[in-house]
C-alpha cells in the first residue's frame with residue numbers, strides 16, 4: 265500500500281536533517297508541518313542521488329507470504345577481477361529473523377564471515393538516518409565489496425570483514441528490506457529499537473551458535489549515536505538478568521554520532537567559526553539561537569512529548585542557519601562543494617533492484633527502502649533525547665567505548681562529540697580529562713588524534729568527513745582492529761598492559 269507514497273521523496277540519510285526552511289532568521293516555534301519537510305526532502309534528493317521506490321516497507325500480507333519462509337540464505341555475489349578469496353569459500357548470508365515482540369516485523373540482514381578468522385569478534389554495524397539502510401555503509405563504506413563503475417563488485421581491501429564477522433542490518437522496521445504487515449511495528453523511541461535489536465541478536469546466535477563465544481561489538485554512525493548506547497545498555501541488562509543467550513559484549517564504537525544533543529547543538533556555531541566557514545558576525549547572530557534550543561531541550565528531557573518536537577525544531581534551526589551561510593559547502597564534509605550532488609549512492613539501489621541479485625538474496629518483490637521518511641518522522645520526539653546517560657554504567661563494568669569523528673564533518677562534528685565525552689560523569693572522568701592527546705599513526709603517518717583512559721577513547725580522524733570508513737578506509741580498519749585488540753590507547757598505564 266505504501267508503494268504509492270510519492271517516489272521521488274528522498275530525504276537525507278544521515279544525521280541531522282533539517283526539516284525547516286533555511287531562510288528564516290528566527291527560531292521556528294512549533295514542530296512544523298510535513299509539507300515543510302517535503303520541501304526540504306526534495307532539495308536533498310539530488311544531493312544524495314537516492315530514489316527509494318517506496319517510502320516504507322509496510323506491506324500487504326501477500327508480499328509477506330512470499331518472504332516469510334525465508335529465514336536465511338547463503339548467497340554468492342559475482343565479484344569481478346577478484347584478487348581476494350573466492351566468494352564461495354566464505355560464508356555470506358542474508359535473510360530475515362522474525363522479531364518476537366512485534367506484531368509482524370521481520371528484520372533483514374547481511375552477515376559476512378571474516379576473511380581472517382572465524383574467531384574474530386562479531387561486529388554489528390548500524391547506519392543512521394534515522395531510517396536509512398545499512399546497505400549504504402556495506403557498499404560505500406566498510407563492507408566486503410564496493411561497486412566498480414559497471415555495477416560489478418570488487419573486494420574492498422579495507423572491509424571490516426577483514427577483522428570481524430560482520431552484520432549489516434536494516435532497522436528500524438520499515439527501513440531497507442526490513443518489513444512488517446502492521447504499521448504499529450514502526451518505532452518511536454529507543455526502547456522499541458533496542459528491544460528489537462536485542463531480539464534480533466538472540467535469533468542470530470540461536471542460528472549461529474558457533475559465534476556465541478566470540479567477542480561482540482556494536483558499531484555505527486550518525487543517528488546510531490542514539491541507537492548504539494541504548495542497544496548496549498539493553499544487551500548488558502539482558503546479560504546481567506541472565507535473559508536468553510549471554511552475548512559477549514565487549515564494547516561499542518560511535519562514528520560521527522548524535523548522542524547528547526543538549527551538549528552537541530551549542531557546538532555548531534563554535535565548529536563553524538573554528539573552521540572559518542562562517543564569519544564572526546554570522547557567528548554572533550547564530551549563537552542567539554542557542555538559548556531557546558537549550559531551554560526546549562531541557563523541557564524535552566523533563567516533560568517529554570511535544571516539547572521534544574519543539575526542541576527538535578528550535579535546535580535544528582541552528583544548523584539550518586549555518587547551512588544557509590555556507591551555501592554549497594557540503595555540511596558532511598566541509599572540504600567539498602556540491603553542485604547539486606554531494607554523494608552519488610544510486611548504484612546501491614540499481615544493484616539491489618537487479619533480478620539476479622534479488623534471486624540470490626531471496627527478497628522477492630519487496631522494495632528497497634534506502635531511506636524512509638516515515639521511519640524518520642516517527643523518531644522526531646526521540647531526536648533530542650540524551651543517550652550518553654547510560655554509558656557511565658557500562659564504562660564502570662569495563663565495556664569499552666570508542667567515540668570517533670572525521671574532522672571535516674559539521675553535522676556531527678568532533679567538537680560536540682569531544683564535549684559530551686568529556687562531560688560524562690564516571691570514575692575515570694578526571695583521568696580521561698587529563699590524559700594526553702597522542703597521534704594515531706597509520707603507515708608512519710598521523711591519521712588522527714587520540715585521547716583515552718581505561719575503557720574510554722576519543723579519536724579525531726584526519727582528512728575525513730562524516731563517512732569515516734569511506735574517506736579513510738585503511739585508517740578506519742586499523743582503528744577497529746587496534747581498538748578491539750585493546751591497543752588503541754594513549755594513557756601510560758594502559759600502554760604498559762596492552763602489548764601482547
Ligand SMILES: *[C@@H]1O[C@H](CO)[C@@H](O)[C@H](O)[C@H]1NC(C)=O
Nearest residue numbers: 344345412413414415416418
Ligand atoms: C567490470 O569491472 C571489473 C573491474 O573493473 C572488470 O574486471 C570487469 O571485466 C568489468 N565487466 C564488464 C562486463 O565490463
Ligand SMILES: *[C@@H]1O[C@H](CO)[C@@H](O)[C@H](O)[C@H]1NC(C)=O
Nearest residue numbers: 448450451452453454455456
Ligand atoms: C516508546 O514507544 C512505544 C510505542 O511505540 C510506547 O508504547 C512507549 O511508551 C514508548 N516508551 C517511552 C519510554 O517513551
Ligand SMILES: *[C@@H]1O[C@H](CO)[C@@H](O)[C@H](O)[C@H]1NC(C)=O
Nearest residue numbers: 534535536537538539540679
Ligand atoms: C580551533 O580549535 C583548535 C583546537 O581547539 C584550536 O587549536 C584552533 O586555534 C582553533 N582555531 C580557530 C580559528 O579558532
